[in-house]
Amino acid sequence: MVKNADAIIPYVPYAWQETFKNNLNTFDLEIRLTAYSRLILYNLFLHDALARLYPKLRTRFSL
Numbered sequence: 001m002v003k004n005a006d007a008i009i010p011y012v013p014y015a016w017q018e019t020f021k022n023n024l025n026t027f028d029l030e031i032r033l034t035a036y037s038r039l040i041l042y043n044l045f046l047h048d049a050l051a052r053l054y055p056k057l058r059t060r061f062s063l
Helices: 014-019 021-053
Strands: none
Touching: none
16 A cells, blocks of 8 residues: 555545545555446447447457
8 A cells, every 4th residue: 555645646635635645554555446447438439439430440358
């Protein structure tokens, strides 16, 4: 866990940094997992949308 509250990575919104500054050990990992999962879901959605728009660009990794 991060010991210094000012060292929180930028993908955590500033309001969350202020809210959880005193509870880093409890919430820091949870916030990171939430941010990562949202990023992954967004990328999957974007990839699927592009694959539907441009079928010729599909690869064997397409959804």
